[in-house]
Structures are given as structure tokens and as C-alpha cells.
Amino acid sequence: MTGITSAGVGSGLDLEAIIEVTVNAENQPKVEALDKKESSLDIKLTALGQMKSDISALEDAIEALSDIENFNKRSATVSQPTNGDVISVSAESTATAGNFEIEVKQLAQGSRAVQDDANSYSSTTDVVTASGGTLTLTAGANTFDVTLAAGATLEDLRTAINEHADNFGLSANIINTGGATPLSKLVITSSETGTGNDLVITNNTAELDKVSTVANGGGNGGLVIAATDQAQDAIILIDGITTNSSTNTFTNTIQDITITALKVDTEKASLTVDTDKEAVKETIESFVDGFNTAMNTLDQVVTSRVTDGTARGLRTALINQVSSIVSGAGSLTSVYDLGLSLNKNNELEINNTGVNTLEDSLNENYDDIGNLFAGAGGIAQILNDTVELYTKSGGIIAQQEDSVNQQLKDVENDRERHEYRMEQFEKRLREQYASLDVLIASMRAQGTAVTSALSNLPGFSSGKS
Numbered sequence: 173m174t175g176i177t178s179a180g181v182g183s184g185l186d187l188e189a190i191i192e193v194t195v196n197a198e199n200q201p202k203v204e205a206l207d208k209k210e211s212s213l214d215i216k217l218t219a220l221g222q223m224k225s226d227i228s229a230l231e232d233a234i235e236a237l238s239d240i241e242n243f244n245k246r247s248a249t250v251s252q253p254t255n256g257d258v259i260s261v262s263a264e265s266t267a268t269a270g271n272f273e274i275e276v277k278q279l280a281q282g283s284r285a286v287q288d289d290a291n292s293y294s295s296t297t298d299v300v301t302a303s304g305g306t307l308t309l310t311a312g313a314n315t316f317d318v319t320l321a322a323g324a325t326l327e328d329l330r331t332a333i334n335e336h337a338d339n340f341g342l343s344a345n346i347i348n349t350g351g352a353t354p355l356s357k358l359v360i361t362s363s364e365t366g367t368g369n370d371l372v373i374t375n376n377t378a379e380l381d382k383v384s385t386v387a388n389g390g391g392n393g394g395l396v397i398a399a400t401d402q403a404q405d406a407i408i409l410i411d412g413i414t415t416n417s418s419t420n421t422f423t424n425t426i427q428d429i430t431i432t433a434l435k436v437d438t439e440k441a442s443l444t445v446d447t448d449k450e451a452v453k454e455t456i457e458s459f460v461d462g463f464n465t466a467m468n469t470l471d472q473v474v475t476s477r478v479t480d481g482t483a484r485g486l487r488t489a490l491i492n493q494v495s496s497i498v499s500g501a502g503s504l505t506s507v508y509d510l511g512l513s514l515n516k517n518n519e520l521e522i523n524n525t526g527v528n529t530l531e532d533s534l535n536e537n538y539d540d541i542g543n544l545f546a547g548a549g550g551i552a553q554i555l556n557d558t559v560e561l562y563t564k565s566g567g568i569i570a571q572q573e574d575s576v577n578q579q580l581k582d583v584e585n586d587r588e589r590h591e592y593r594m595e596q597f598e599k600r601l602r603e604q605y606a607s608l609d610v611l612i613a614s615m616r617a618q619g620t621a622v623t624s625a626l627s628n629l630p631g632f633s634s635g636k637s
Contacts, residue, residue, distance in 0.1 A: 187605045194601060199594050206590070210583045212478070217576045219478045224562075224569045226462075226469040227486070231559045233462035238552035241265055242455050243542025245448035248429065253439030259408075263445050264428035272426065272443040273411055276433045280365035280406035280420045282341070283311065283397050285373065291382040291394025292355040296327040296346050305377035307384065309333070311364035311403070314340035320380075326356060329383060333360065340364065342371070358383055358395065362403065366418025369403040406433045409440075449534045452541060456530065457522065460512070463494065464519040471518070482572055486562055491518050493554045500547050502540035504533065507551060510544060 236242055244265035252258060258276045304322040316338035320329060326346060333344040341363030349355045362371040373384045373395060384393035405416040415425045422431040473483035497505050504510055511523045511530035523529045545552045562568045
């Protein structure tokens with residue numbers, strides 16, 4: 173406590189020590205009680221936070237269980253040729269199982285227009301239009317116009333094409349041939365693939381014929397697309413059947429399967445489409461891990477008794493509900509039929525050996541597993557309804573946390589009020605002892621004066637005879 177005055181100066185008594193002992197005797201029990209309550213609330217808040225974290229993780233695993241798509245996945249396994257990968261494949265959950273041999277005959281490409289020698293320029297700074305004009309560049313369904321000012325150079329044209337806001341994938345470059353009579357040739361490459369999607373460049377003035385594929389008056393312009401530079405489809409053979417695509421991606425060529433051609437090769441890739449049992453197994457394993465982590469945390473909280481019945485109630489609900497009987501899942505009526513079991517610690521275990529294993533269910537009851545978890549009234553729905561009561565905003569755990577935080581604020585307010593009371597208590601003590609100090613000092617002064625007066629009387633002696 174803050175000292176108000178130095179007690180005992182007048183009396184010579186150790187009043188500071190008396191005040192300190194008295195204040196501590198009044199203060200310590202209350203401080204210890206507040207510290208104990210605050211520590212208990214902190215422990216409770218930590219327990220609630222751990223509960224919320226682990227139950228939220230379980231909720232994420234339950235959410236994965238509730239999505240029927242996670243039980244309908246198909247795996248697409250590709251055996252590539254020895255020369256490297258020629259295709260990549262993805263399969264929708266509705267894809268039919270099957271085996272296919274795939275050969276990539278041709279990759280899709282965009283067109284490439286090159287300025288012929290007769291229409292090329294001697295320098296990048298040569299003027300392509302003295303009076304100005306407009307080029308229209310088209311490939312497939314895409315088009316945009318480039319308007320050039322009077323005196324625009326070949327370099328200006330390249331920049332105008334490349335930096336145009338509506339450029340749909342054209343790249344303009346200037347190739348300098350060098351040698352005794354160097355030429356600057358304009359080359360424009362289009363990313364628009366597919367047969368029939370060649371780049372077409374027209375103009376509104378014959379002055380721009382040299383940088384067009386079509387002359388203003390009709391006929392060929394100065395930019396030429398060679399046969400090997402024409403836009404083309406990708407071509408693959410599936411079990412000997414030729415299929416085309418304007419891009420390197422073949423969607424639904426095999427129903428619900430997407431194939432992307434990567435490289436031309438005479439060797440074939442082998443594709444096998446099957447149910448993705450490994451993905452389903454991983455989904456179930458993630459749920460088991462989340463459930464066991466949550467149960468372990470709830471057990472610790474229940475044992476420590478740092479919260480009320482919240483942890484105990486949730487633990488009991490999870491144990492009962494994970495064991496629920498479900499209809500509409502064929503021969504699978506509970507997780508126990510699937511190959512799961514609860515051990516003595518209320519943790520789920522996956523049976524991987526003996527009879528009734530998870531592997532058996534994946535092989536024999538694959539189509540029923542999704543209904544057991546994600547079907548109407550399935551395990552995931554039952555668990556999710558309960559868990560959400562605890563984890564949602566304003567749910568049971570949030571209410572508990574709010575209550576504990578309010579109690580912590582109350583403790584802090586009690587501590588501030590107690591400190592104020594102790595300051596006032598010390599102040600009153602000092603005032604009382606200050607009066608005593610003055611009284612004793614006065615009495616001593618009077619005694620000294622009397623002694624002095626008596627010592628001056630005739631015949632007075634302070635000694636003993």
C-alpha cells in the first residue's frame with residue numbers, strides 16, 4: 173500500500189511495522205481467495221478452449237462424412253509409356269469403371285502468321301502507314317481492332333498489338349534476319365487453338381496490306397500462314413477410336429472423364445477407372461482420429477472436474493450417437509458392421525484383421541458406406557446436429573466461455589474494489605497512529621519539562637541515596 177506519512181517519528185515507536193502487519197492481516201486472505209478463484213477460472217477457460225478446438229476438428233471430419241460425393245469418388249490410374257507422360261486424367265464420381273488404351277496422335281495448336289520476304293521491312297523503325305489506319309485481328313470467335321496513327325512504325329504496331337486491352341492471346345514479335353540484306357519480319361502467334369481458328373488480319377487501307385493476312389482489295393496480304401503453322405485440333409485414339417478436340421483437353425469423350433493430351437507418342441497410355449476406395453478409407457480414418465481426439469479431451473475435462481456437466485453430457489451423447497442404428501444402408505446398419513468398434517476408453521478402432529474388417533466392407537459394401545454416413549438419418553447427420561449445439565456461435569461452449577469471462581471480469585472488479593478498501597483502511601490506521609504519535613510525543617515533551625524543572629529546585633537530586 174502507498175505510504176501516507178512516516179509513522180512513529182514523534183513517539184519513537186515502530187508504528188510502520190505495526191501498520192504493515194495489521195494491513196497484511198486484513199489484505200492477505202482476500203487476495204489469496206481472489207487469486208484462487210482467478211486461477212480456477214483460467215483453468216476452466218483453457219479447458220473450454222481445448223474442448224472447442226478438438227470438437228471443431230471433429231465437426232470438420234463429420235462434415236466430410238456428410239458429403240455423399242466423398243463416397244462416390246472414382247480413381248483414374250494411368251500407366252504412362254516409357255518415354256514419359258502423354259496424358260493426365262480426372263474422373264467424376266459418376267464415371268463408369270473401365271479400362272482404356274489411349275494414344276496421342278496430335279496436339280492442338282494456334283496459328284502463326286509470318287511476313288514474307290517481299291513484304292518485309294528493312295528496319296523496325298520503318299513506317300507501316302503514312303496516313304494511319306486500322307487492323308482487325310480475328311481468331312475463332314475472338315476479335316479486336318488496332319488503330320495506328322499516321323507515321324506508325326513496325327515497332328509501334330508490335331507494341332499496339334501486344335498491349336491492347338482486348339488482346340485475346342496474340343503475341344507479336346519482330347524477327348531480324350541479319351546478313352548482307354537484313355530484313356525485319358513481323359511474326360504474330362495466336363493461342364486460339366482448333367481447326368478453322370486461324371488468325372485473320374484485315375485492314376481498312378491498302379497501305380496496311382503488308383501487315384495483313386488479307387489484302388484490302390482481296391487476295392493475300394503480306395502475312396502468310398504456312399500449312400504447318402495453321403491452327404489444329406488435338407487428336408487422340410481411345411481403344412482405336414479417333415477423337416478430336418479444339419484444345420488439348422477432352423471432356424466427356426469418355427463419359428464423365430476429362431483427358432488432357434500432354435505429348436505426341438506412338439506408345440499408348442493405359443487408363444483404369446475404378447471406385448476410389450482409398451479416398452473413402454482416408455475419410456473414415458480422419459473421422460476416427462477426430463472422434464478419438466475429442467473423446468480424449470472430454471475424458472480429461474471430466475476427470476479434472478474443471479467444468480460443469482458440459483463435457484460429460486457431450487461425451488455421453490457422442491458415444492451413444494456414433495453407435496446409432498441406421499436404415500437405408502443395405503447390410504450396414506451401424507459403424508460396427510462397417511468394421512469399427514469402441515474400446516474400453518470409448519475410442520473408435522478400425523478392424524484391419526480377422527472377420528468384419530473395414531477392407532471387407534470397402535470391397536463388398538462399397539455403395540452402402542456413403543448411405544451409412546451421408547444418407548438421410550445417417551451417422552454424420554446425427555453427430556453433426558449434436559456437435560453443432562456445442563460449437564456454433566452462441567452455442568453451449570460459447571455460453572460457458574462468456575460466463576467464465578464475465579466471472580474473470582468480476583474478479584478483476586473485486587480486486588480493484590478490495591485494493592481501494594485497503595488503501596482507505598491503511599489511511600485510517602495512519603491517521604489513528606498519527607494522533608497517537610502526537611499524543612505520546614507531547615507527553616514525553618511534558619515529562620522532560622517537568623524533570624528539567626524539578627532538577628533546578630534547591631536540594632533536588634536525581635540520584636538515589
